Amino acid sequence: MGRAVRYDGDLLARALRDPASTGSLDAGGWTALIGIARAEQLAGTLAHRLEGVAMPGAVARIMVDARASAAQGRIAALWEAEMARRVLAPLDCPVVLLKGTAFAAAGLSAGVGRSIGDLDILVPRDRIDAVEAALLGAGWEWVKPDPYDDAYYRRWMHELPPLIHRERDRMIDVHHTILPLTARITPDAAALIADSVALGNGLRMLSPADMLVHAAAHLFADGDLAGGMRNLWDIHCLIEQFGTDGLAERASHHGLEAEVHRAARLAHALYDTAIPEAWRTRHRADALYRRRLTARDGWGRPTRPLLRQGFYLRSHWLRMPPAMLARHLWTKWRKGYRPV
Amino acid sequence: MTMMVAGPAVRHSFAVRIGPVGFRVGSDWRTPIAALETLYADYPAPADDVPDFSVRLFARRPWRRFVRPAVMIGGDYVLPEAAPLPLAQGLLAAEMGMNLQMALGQRRYLLLHASAVERDGRALLMTGMSGAGKSTLAALLGRRGWRLMGDEFALIDPETGLVHAFPRLVSLKNAAIGVVERAIPDARFGPLMRATPKGDIRHLVPAAEAIARMEEPARPALILFPRYGFEPAERPVAPSEVFVRLTQASTNYTALGEPGFAALTRLVETLPARAIDYPDAESAIAQVERLWAAL
Structure with a gap:
């Protein structure tokens, strides 16, 4: 099975960008595509993109299941948002949905078939204690028992330590900004909230430009690009739906212009996203990012370990100053944590 | 590149x-x-x-x-x-x-952690804690006039209510290994694996009929909650208890959402349910046959 051909994430990117291209896949190719899509949390998205495309019966059944699973995931995610809304409503503070839940609540194309994990919300920093107390009083509990992790989150992170609801077993991440406080870039959190958009159910979402800025920040200024194909698909859908007018100005207001441009270039490269001609410049590092984003084999296994390791180190480099980084990695190492 | x-x-x-x-x-x-x-x-x-x-x-x-x-x-x-x-x-x-x-x-079927055997197009489901004997009973019934549909998962189609067979290798644990080896000496077994995290394990290849007919679904007709190691006894199980025990026995009931709830309540409302205690396999098989005949 799949002996001769070596697949990577480009197989998935091509199927998302050009669904008809799957017409040339044999059984091994379909199998690899499904494995990579699951590993990248894009099975539901792929299943929606491929609706109406000719495919073997076994694949069609898998796609039906993936769409049903995403539909149920959407119901559960919106219910979780509603649960949080009810608890936080008496506080009379703006609650902004982020990422997948926001896309689903607003009916955006980025939300179609998207897998949604935790509930991510943004609240004003000066209200975060009240938000935390309200959630703790309504059945949410700490996930991280480790005092180092807890203290680290509270002092340096852009969010509270993750909370989990003891009955529904769902996590909530309460953000007060979109990048760690230790990062060299400091987005304008007050502007994110001031320009957020009401959703009609008492909750809010970021403005379209800020959603794009947030997605780009998350992808290129924070993490190690894990799950990056899905984040980049979000960016693709947001640009396709809202365009790029005013985006560069907004990005530079938050200090994230380079990240937004890189996100747009890579979305264009992987998903053929329509971006302005002037943005289609050549950057040597883009090829490395692309190879990291697509580092999967036909079994869904992570590949290119050195490249992954490099991006892992980079994520920490971006996140904190060198002395602090050394101390942090040493503490984590002693606790037995090993990357990759 | x-x-x-x-x-x-x-x-x-x-x-x-x-x-x-x-x-x-x-x-x-x-x-x-x-x-x-x-x-x-x-x-x-x-x-x-x-x-x-x-x-x-x-x-x-x-x-x-x-x-x-x-x-x-x-x-x-x-x-x-x-x-x-x-x-x-x-x-x-x-x-x-x-x-x-x-x-x-799995999202296509409601998954019940249960063994299943079939006769005349109707299925008997058996579920219970590990050690209750559901695999052993299914393996033995599978050689005594029943078709083994599976020893681990029963697959309920939410659209039709039918149970689909999943006759993987039967996983026999600890004392059940010897019981089945003696009862079906001509069967094919995998290697004996001692002291695994689940105890001693030996796999049994299902009878040829179970594999040849594995695409035939069946209509669920009876659900049993067996319990090994007690004097023979049986009692009816109230629908409320069946519901709770089946939600606990299902790995994807929550993930399926409303279709899962509908499929599960349909089982609860339509299937007779009995808890049976038994001291040995022969006793259990006699109880099963008697309950089945009384349906």
Whole structure:
């Protein structure tokens, strides 16, 4: 099975960008595509993109299941948002949905078939204690028992330590900004909230430009690009739906212009996203990012370990100053944590 | 394009269809694949050669393929922090990997952690805690005029209410191994794996009929909650208790949402349910036959 051909994430990117291209896949190719899509949390998205495309019966059944699973995931995610809304409503503070839940609540194309994990919300920093107390009083509990992790989150992170609801077993991440406080870039959190958009159910979402800025920040200024194909698909859908007018100005207001441009270039490269001609410049590092984003084999296994390791180190480099980084990695190492 | 690091190709692989579900298993070692090939020799390939799920058996570090080889279980769906198994238990790792894909990834059917046997187009479901004897009873009934549909998962189609067969290798544990070896001496068994995390394990190849007819679904007709190690007894089980026990026995009831609830309540409302206690297999089989005849 799949002996001769070596697949990577480009197989998935091509199927998302050009669904008809799957017409040339044999059984091994379909199998690899499904494995990579699951590993990248894009099975539901792929299943929606491929609706109406000719495919073997076994694949069609898998796609039906993936769409049903995403539909149920959407119901559960919106219910979780509603649960949080009810608890936080008496506080009379703006609650902004982020990422997948926001896309689903607003009916955006980025939300179609998207897998949604935790509930991510943004609240004003000066209200975060009240938000935390309200959630703790309504059945949410700490996930991280480790005092180092807890203290680290509270002092340096852009969010509270993750909370989990003891009955529904769902996590909530309460953000007060979109990048760690230790990062060299400091987005304008007050502007994110001031320009957020009401959703009609008492909750809010970021403005379209800020959603794009947030997605780009998350992808290129924070993490190690894990799950990056899905984040980049979000960016693709947001640009396709809202365009790029005013985006560069907004990005530079938050200090994230380079990240937004890189996100747009890579979305264009992987998903053929329509971006302005002037943005289609050549950057040597883009090829490395692309190879990291697509580092999967036909079994869904992570590949290119050195490249992954490099991006892992980079994520920490971006996140904190060198002395602090050394101390942090040493503490984590002693606790037995090993990357990759 | 140059490769910075060439990830090793999947060295050994195997594909199989069990009931309506296709699997592929990739492995860093040959031995688990060889065992699967032997024990699943009479099973078909996945439909259209595209498996529903992938399982990977791999070494955490390259040298652990050779030095104290430890088998990590991976796949489309994984549990974090799963402990590796020694290579001698590679077959068990493969079976656990396939079960895990079903438990975490199956969305087409409501999954009940239950054994199932069929007669005259009607199915008997048996569910209970580990050690209740559901695998043993299904294996024995499967040689005594019943068709074995599965010893681990019963697959309920939410649209039709029918149960679909999932006759994987029957997983016999501890004392059940000897009981079944004595009762069915001519059966085909896998290797005896001692002192696994689940105790001693030996797999039994289902009867030829169970494999040949695995595409035939059946209408559920009776649900039993067996309990081994007690004097023979039986009692009816109230629908409320059946409901709770089936939600606990289902790995994907919550994930299926409303269709899962509808399928489960339909079972509760339409199936007679009995709890049976039994001291030995012969006694249990007599109880089953009596209850079935009284339907």
